[in-house]
Amino acid sequence: MTYNTKEIMEMDHNYGAHNYHPLEVVISSAEGIWVTDPEGKKYIDMLSAYSAVNHGHRHPKIIKALKDQADVLTLTSRAFFNDKWPVFAKTLADFTGKEMVLPMNTGAEAVETAIKTMRKWGYTVKGVEKNKAEIIVFDENFHGRTTTIVSFSNDPVARDHYGPFTPGFKSVPYSDLKAVENAINENTVGILVEPIQGEAGVVIPEEGFLKGLSELCKKHNVLLAADEIQTGFGRTGKKFCYEYDEIEPDIIIMGKALGGGVFPVSAVAANKDVLGVFEPGSHGSTFGGNPLGCAVAIAAIEVLTEEELVKKSYEVGKYFVEQLVAMKSDKIDIIRGKGLLIGVVLKKEAGKARKYTTELKNRGILCKETHDWIIRFAPPLTITKSEVDYSMNIIREVLV
Ligand SMILES: Cc1ncc(COP(=O)(O)O)c(C=O)c1O
The missing domain is CATH 3.90.1150.10 (Aspartate Aminotransferase, domain 1)
Structure with missing residues (x-):
């Protein structure tokens, strides 16, 4: 029909x-x-x-990867090893220059993963007092639709009638390094930033903003998480948009094009001193790291380079x-x-x-x-x- x-x-x-x-x-x-x-x-x-x-x-290569994988194995959960997830993890670690990868499905889940990573790192590594962790975000941000993420949105359409909201976020004007420095205190565990605010209307920060953020993070022992869900994988003319500022964020959040336009695949990449905070049972997703998504994402990364x-x-x-x-x-x-x-x-x-x-x-x-x-x-x-x-x-x- x-x-x-x-x-x-x-x-x-x-x-x-x-x-x-x-x-x-x-x-x-x-x-x-x-x-x-x-x-x-x-x-x-x-x-x-x-x-x-x-x-x-x-894309023919990505569709072929999807079809070939569908013919042999689609879903195992992480209760068992599957033979595609580790290959994807290595491919994405090499692509991002990071040591570890944590897979999810949608962008919002990857952002949630980054938030959990920063908080857990704050408590277990930085030594922040229990339930006091703060993350700095930016006015007009868009990071997804979960209740925690809309808690720090200032778009009334995205936020109204969804309270009570998750505490622990401070929002400051985009591009304003002084405001960021003023907002940092001993409980600050991370800064979550879009290198370009896509949903706000392709808002590009002042030159050197990310570099300034990176320096502030180093100075105050705070993690920098770049949300590259919309800006990553070549969209802005670099592999990742933060490369324009020649910085290395502690956490790279990816989604959207990682799935090659055919399958929801998202991930967070970071070094072992950051992403190593998770232990079995502390975070996860039934579909995260599924062989079908992994096969697609490997092909998507290869196509980006080959073409x-x-x-x-x-x-x-x-x-x-x-x-x-x-x-x-x-x-x-x-x-x-x-x-x-x-x-x-x-x-x-x-x-x-x-x-x-x-x-x-x-x-x-x-x-x-x-x-x-x-x-x-x-x-x-x-x-x-x-x-x-x-x-x-x-x-x-x-x-x-
Ligand atoms: C910067 C950014 N972060 C997060 C998201 C959320 O991704 P998803 O819709 O896959 O949950 C989006 C989606 O537009 C986005 O642009």
């Missing part, structure tokens, strides 16, 4: 909880940067499932931004971006972003507004300059 666009949207509305407000397009198949609706209309995907589809849709997607993201992203600037649109206030994570902030008088994302959709470009005034362009990293040229003709029709 197949359904048309109208029927699918009605079914979604009638049976699905209304916790999303999707653009009015149904995707029923996809390949590379292209997606197709049930009626056969094609669109360029400029959202990449919020940066989870960095490799392009259904030089990081370099491509840097070069094509730069080109993309240059073309946007050259449009000289009087509807645009600011264009900001690194690699292929690009935010276009509209002037208030231009009207809300939804009007433009709908118009772009009608003309064959799928992207999504963040908040009311910002359009995010984040195509798969496999997009070519000539495909950017093609897209730019459409973007120009809508934004100029």
